[in-house]
Amino acid sequence: MKKILSILVLTILLSACVGNDKFILKESIGKLNKVMVVAKISDWTGDVGKEVRNSFGELMVGLPQPEPILDISQVAPGGFSTMMKASRNILIISESDNEGFSIKNNVYAQPQTIVYVQAKDDQSIIKLLQKHKNEIKSVFLEADIKFTQSIFEKDKQDNTHYKTLQKLGISLTIPTKFNTVDDTGEFLWLRNHLTSGIAKTGSNNILVYSIPLGDETKVADNIVAVRDSIGEKYIPGTDAETQHMITEEAYTPFTFDATIDGKKAYETRGKWEVKNDFMAGPFLNYTIIDKKNNRLIIFEGFTYAPSVNKRAFIFELEAIAKSMKIQ
Template identity: 75%
Template structure:
């Protein structure tokens, strides 16, 4: 929620915010913005509005300032304040901090989901694969086991909203040896294709299995999981020789101490509905990872 004057929202300040927050999330089959945004005027920012979880207060003030406050009116809550002495200065100040602001709001939502999941958490000591790999995760208890070999874990949550009631959210966890750290980035797609062929069959296991969609190049970003260097890859999966497809989110964590790569992958199958929220839940679970 953006707290700013209607005239500022209609002008350059609002345009800059909408362009930044409205940037499309990569790896989704349908266009969905990174953040959904709404505006309220300062005189309309009363008690009902103040319980919002993520709020940005922005506008002209006597001093140029940027700061963040938590749990001001409600809990959990993150409020970002952006001020400058004139409208051009406000735009400049926002542009200077826009990446940090987006990161702040996303981290806020990740923490909120992790806290929510911890209240209804699966006992991850029941999974042979997590025990063997020395990993713990905060996974909500709506996930059921599809496969747990000791080397490979596949969990599935059936989605019950709207058209997606035939769909599912899925978690995969496994490890591969760390052979050459300089080659990790280039090997991510090949590794997930190999795992898909071995463990994730289609309706005809002889000819169908999960692969990375060839028509869409995945995007990879630097990340940190449990204090360790990692790569975040977003793209689309499909089942070879079949019509099933959807987005995936892959975290490949460099575990030098144990000379291996830990891979957490989340993928969603939810035909005809928006998928950002489903993938975000998988992101929150991935970022809860603790490695022994």
């Protein structure tokens, strides 16, 4: 009997320790779109480091200035301190006879994503990195999207305030810093005036509207024409008679397959400009096929922030777009 009681007490204590360990995980740190790479200096300065920098150094399309999709920094295993272990996004590269690729969450802090890549030599590590590079980038980007959405969730607007969202039957997690420019019931335009640094004359903008579905096979081909018609109708320049937003004629947008709220969508990244004016910047467009309601729902974000990098602003708009729920 005493033995049984001892086992029960030990089980309870172990369960409590596990629970407490999870409970006391510290809050993770680090900038959005940044990954800390834990690797030996010899690896980092050699072919392994070159492969990591090539994979992560891919530029984000649609931006006026060259900006990588993800920033990276490196630390040697011996310098991977307690503070550094609290980083939100970590890639750990090591040599081992047991080759492996794995992803773990909330190991040292939360929220946290750690990707482990290990193999017996440099060439084997490089092959693993090449095989999983798209997955690695997606894992870190998706984690940062969720983290950004969790921040916005704490300070979000009440969607019932917007006639257009109510009429379209959709919801979005929109931070309170966005103010209404236009809300007709058919078209919503929200704007966040940037208030810090050199970008304080600029703004981040959200557009939401819907059009009939039509021929589904031509949706991707018509995205630019649709956004240009909306720009002419709703987004004037300083001179409303001669100026309005258009897709920049000198830059061809990039369109990719996407999924929003479980529905097929197209993601388009490119540059906008104001016809007969010098205003310009990047845009991010999601055109969602809503077959149930025989329509296309369009979310577009665009940024005006002269002379500064714009990746962070576009990423914020991406997080808002991907919070969409459709009735």
